[in-house]
Amino acid sequence: MSTKSTASSVTPQPEGAKGPGDPRQAPINARLKPADKIELYRTMVRIRRFEERSLRAYQAKKIGGFLHLYIGQEAVAVGCCSLMGPNDHVITAYRDHGHAIAVGMDTKPLMAELYGKITGCSKGKGGSMHYFDPSRNFWGGHGIVGGQIPLGTGLAYALKYKGLKGAAMAFMGDGAVNQGAVHEAYNLAALWDLPVIFVIENNGYSMGTSQARSSAGDLARRAEGYHMAWGVCNGHDVLEVRSVMNEFLQRAREQSKPAVVEIKTYRYRGHSVADPDRTYRDKSEIEEYQRTKDPINVYRTALITNKVFDEAAADQIDTEARAEADVAADFAEASPFPTADDIQKDVYWETDNPSQRTSGGRLFFT
Amino acid sequence: MPLITYREAIRHALSEELDRDPNVVIMGEEVAQFNGAYKVTEGLLAKYGPKRIVDTPISEAGFIGAGIGASMLGIRPVMELMFWSFYSVAFDQILNNAANVRYMSGGQINCPIVIRGPANGGTNVGATHSHTPENVLANHPGVKVVVPATAYDAKGLLKSAIRDNDPVFFLENTMLYGEKGEVPEGEYTIPLGVAEIKRAGTDLSIITYGRSVLYALAAAERLAAEKKVSVEVVDLRSIRPLDVDTVLASVARTHRVLIVEEQKPFASVGAQLAFTIQREAFDELDAPIHRVTTVDAPAIYSSPVEIEQLPTPNRVYLEALKVLA
Numbered sequence: 194m195s196t197k198s199t200a201s202s203v204t205p206q207p208e209g210a211k212g213p214g215d216p217r218q219a220p221i222n223a224r225l226k227p228a229d230k231i232e233l234y235r236t237m238v239r240i241r242r243f244e245e246r247s248l249r250a251y252q253a254k255k256i257g258g259f260l261h262l263y264i265g266q267e268a269v270a271v272g273c274c275s276l277m278g279p280n281d282h283v284i285t286a287y288r289d290h291g292h293a294i295a296v297g298m299d300t301k302p303l304m305a306e307l308y309g310k311i312t313g314c315s316k317g318k319g320g321s322m323h324y325f326d327p328s329r330n331f332w333g334g335h336g337i338v339g340g341q342i343p344l345g346t347g348l349a350y351a352l353k354y355k356g357l358k359g360a361a362m363a364f365m366g367d368g369a370v371n372q373g374a375v376h377e378a379y380n381l382a383a384l385w386d387l388p389v390i391f392v393i394e395n396n397g398y399s400m401g402t403s404q405a406r407s408s409a410g411d412l413a414r415r416a417e418g419y420h421m422a423w424g425v426c427n428g429h430d431v432l433e434v435r436s437v438m439n440e441f442l443q444r445a446r447e448q449s450k451p452a453v454v455e456i457k458t459y460r461y462r463g464h465s466v467a468d469p470d471r472t473y474r475d476k477s478e479i480e481e482y483q484r485t486k487d488p489i490n491v492y493r494t495a496l497i498t499n500k501v502f503d504e505a506a507a508d509q510i511d512t513e514a515r516a517e518a519d520v521a522a523d524f525a526e527a528s529p530f531p532t533a534d535d536i537q538k539d540v541y542w543e544t545d546n547p548s549q550r551t552s553g554g555r556l557f558f559t
Numbered sequence: 560m561p562l563i564t565y566r567e568a569i570r571h572a573l574s575e576e577l578d579r580d581p582n583v584v585i586m587g588e589e590v591a592q593f594n595g596a597y598k599v600t601e602g603l604l605a606k607y608g609p610k611r612i613v614d615t616p617i618s619e620a621g622f623i624g625a626g627i628g629a630s631m632l633g634i635r636p637v638m639e640l641m642f643w644s645f646y647s648v649a650f651d652q653i654l655n656n657a658a659n660v661r662y663m664s665g666g667q668i669n670c671p672i673v674i675r676g677p678a679n680g681g682t683n684v685g686a687t688h689s690h691t692p693e694n695v696l697a698n699h700p701g702v703k704v705v706v707p708a709t710a711y712d713a714k715g716l717l718k719s720a721i722r723d724n725d726p727v728f729f730l731e732n733t734m735l736y737g738e739k740g741e742v743p744e745g746e747y748t749i750p751l752g753v754a755e756i757k758r759a760g761t762d763l764s765i766i767t768y769g770r771s772v773l774y775a776l777a778a779a780e781r782l783a784a785e786k787k788v789s790v791e792v793v794d795l796r797s798i799r800p801l802d803v804d805t806v807l808a809s810v811a812r813t814h815r816v817l818i819v820e821e822q823k824p825f826a827s828v829g830a831q832l833a834f835t836i837q838r839e840a841f842d843e844l845d846a847p848i849h850r851v852t853t854v855d856a857p858a859i860y861s862s863p864v865e866i867e868q869l870p871t872p873n874r875v876y877l878e879a880l881k882v883l884a
Contacts, residue, residue: 317665318663319663328667337651340651340655342624343625343627344652348631355632374624380616538666539665543725546724551723552719552723552797552800554803555752556700558831
C-alpha cells in the first residue's frame with residue numbers, strides 16, 4: 194500500500210512502497226477478535242451470494258431494469274463499513290448492494306426491492322440503484338455518476354455544523370472522477386475542512402471504457418490540486434482497506450480533514466447485467482484476477498492459514514449465505530407489488546403527514 | 560403599518576427564522592461578506608456570524624448538493640442562487656437529488672431545503688441570465704415552488720418555506736426588490752398553496768403571479784377607467800401547491816379568463832392552468848382562455864425590445880379586450 198498526502202498528518206509514502214508494515218499488524222486489525230474476522234469474511238460471502246442469487250432472478254426475468262453487480266469488489270465496502278462508528282455515514286452510487294449489506298441492512302428487503310415489491314427497502318420505489326437506510330447512516334444508492342458526491346460532502350458539513358465527531362464516506366467509481374460535481378465537492382471539502390473521505394472504487398473501467406481511455410493522470414493524486422490528503426490501496430485485501438481507511442477516518446473525525454482514497458479493485462461482471470462484456474477486456478484478465486486476487490478467497494486462505502477457522506467452517510458460512518440469499522429471494526417472490534394507490538405516496542412529507550399539513554392547494558395534478 | 564421593500568421583507572424573514580431555529584443556515588455566492596449580490600442578505604453576517612451565513616465559491620452543483628446532503632441530516636439550509644438562471648448547472652442536484660430522494664427512499668429521507676433567488680427577465684442582461692424556470696421546477700413532483708409578488712407575501716411565504724419539510728424553491732424578482740409594501744412588524748406566516756385575490760371583479764379573471772401581478776393590476780385599473788370593465792386579479796403566489804379552488808371560484812364569478820405570466824408559452828405554468836380550468840370549469844367559460852406570456856424566443860438583450868418581449872400592462876390590456884370581445 195501507499196499513502197500520500199499534502200497538508201496532512203498521514204505519513205507520505207513513495208508510490209508503490211510498502212506502507213507501515215503488514216496491514217495485519219495495523220492496530221485496527223490486530224485488535225480484531227476471531228469472531229470479528231469471521232464476520233468480515235461472512236459479510237463478503239453474503240454480498241456475493243446475494244448478488245449471484247439476484248443475477249439468477251434477473252435471468253429468470255423476476256428482476257428488471259439495471260442490475261450493477263459488485264462481485265469482485267466486496268472487500269472495499271466491507272472493509273470501509275466495518276470501521277463505522279455511530280456518527281459515520283455512507284453514501285454511494287448505483288453499485289450499492291455491497292454497501293447496503295455491509296452497513297447491516299437485512300437482505301430480504303434488499304432482494305424485495307430488486308423485485309419491485311412493497312416490502313423492499315424503498316417500497317419498490319427505488320430499485321437496485323436506490324437503496325437507502327438512514328437508520329444505519331446509509332444515504333443511498335444514487336443513479337447519476339458523481340451526483341452523490343456533493344450530497345456526501347453535505348453530510349460531512351452537517352456533522353461539522355452539529356459538532357459531532359464523525360465522518361462521511363462518499364463512494365464513487367473511477368468513472369465519476371471526471372464529473373464536474375465531484376471536483377466542486379473536492380473544493381468545498383478542502384476549503385471548509387469537512388470530515389469526508391472521497392473513496393474511489395477503481396475497478397478499472399467506467400462502464401466499457403478503461404481508465405487509460407477515460408482519465409488523465411492518477412485519480413487520487415488529483416487531491417493535491419485541492420491540498421487534500423490522498424492515499425491508494427489494494428481493494429482485494431479487506432485488512433489493507435481497513436488499515437488505510439482507518440487512518441483517514443480517524444483524521445477526519447479528530448481533525449475534520451477530508452481526503453481522497455483510491456481503492457484498486459475489480460468487477461467480474463459487466464458494468465450492468467445488460468453489458469455483454471465482450472468489447473473492452475479479455476476474459477483472461479478476469480480469470481487472472483479471480484485466481485490471484487479474489488477478495489473472498491484471499492481472506493479465506495489467510496483465515497485458514499492463521500487457524501481462525503477451518504475449511505469446513507468456511508464452507509458452512511458459504512452454505513448459510515446461499516441459504517440466506519434463497520430465503521431473501523423467496524421473501525421477495527412471495528411479497529406483493531405496490532399498488533397504483535402507492536404511486537403518489539412518499540412524494541411529499543406533507544401529503545404523507547396530512548394531520549400536520551400547513552399548506553393549502555393541490556400538490557398533485559392530472 | 561410600516562412600508563418596507565420586498566428586499567427588506569425577505570431579509571426580515573431570514574433573520575427571524577435564523578433567530579427561531581439554530582439549524583437554519585444561509586449559504587450562497589456573496590451572501591456574507593459582500594452582503595448579497597442584490598443586498599438581500601445585507602447585515603446578516605455581522606449579526607449571525609460566519610457559521611450561520613456562509614459564502615460559497617461559484618460552484619452551484621457543489622454547494623447546492625452539499626446543502627441537500629446537509630438537509631438530509633437535519634440542517635435547514637436556505638441557499639441563495641444569485642440568479643435562478645444558474646439552476647441549470649445544478650440541475651442534477653436540484654431535480655434528481657432534492658426532488659427524488661424522499662420518493663426513492665420510500666419516504667425515509669426528508670430534504671427540508673429552500674433555494675431562493677431572483678428569476679426574471681427585463682434586466683438587460685441577455686438570455687443566459689433571464690430564465691424563469693418555475694414551470695420546469697414545478698414539473699417535478701416532490702418539490703414546491705413559490706413566486707411572491709409583494710413584500711408582504713414574500714416575508715410570510717419565505718418563513719413558511721423555511722419551516723417546510725419538503726424542498727421549496729422560492730423565486731424572487733430583481734425588478735421587485737425595491738418595491739415597497741405594507742408589512743407588519745413581527746411574526747406572521749402565509750401558508751404555501753393559498754392564492755390571494757389582489758383585486759375583486761366580475762367581468763374577467765386575470766390569473767397571474769410574480770411581477771405580472773403588478774401589470775395585471777395596472778391593466779385592470781385602465782380597463783375600469785376606459786372600458787368600465789370589472790377585472791378580478793388572482794395572484795397564485797404559489798405554483799406548487801396550486802390553489803385551484805380559488806382560481807375556479809373566480810372563473811365561476813367572471814366566466815372569462817386571461818392568464819398572465821413571465822414564461823415562455825410552451826408547456827408553461829399557464830398551459831397547465833388553462834388545462835385545469837377547461838377540464839374542471841368548462842361550463843363556466845363564456846370565451847376561450849387567453850394568455851399573455853413572454854414572446855417565444857430567448858431573452859433579447861436590446862433594452863427597449865426586451866421590455867416588449869415580456870408581459871407589459873399594455874399587452875395585458877390589449878389581450879383582455881380580446882377575451883372580453
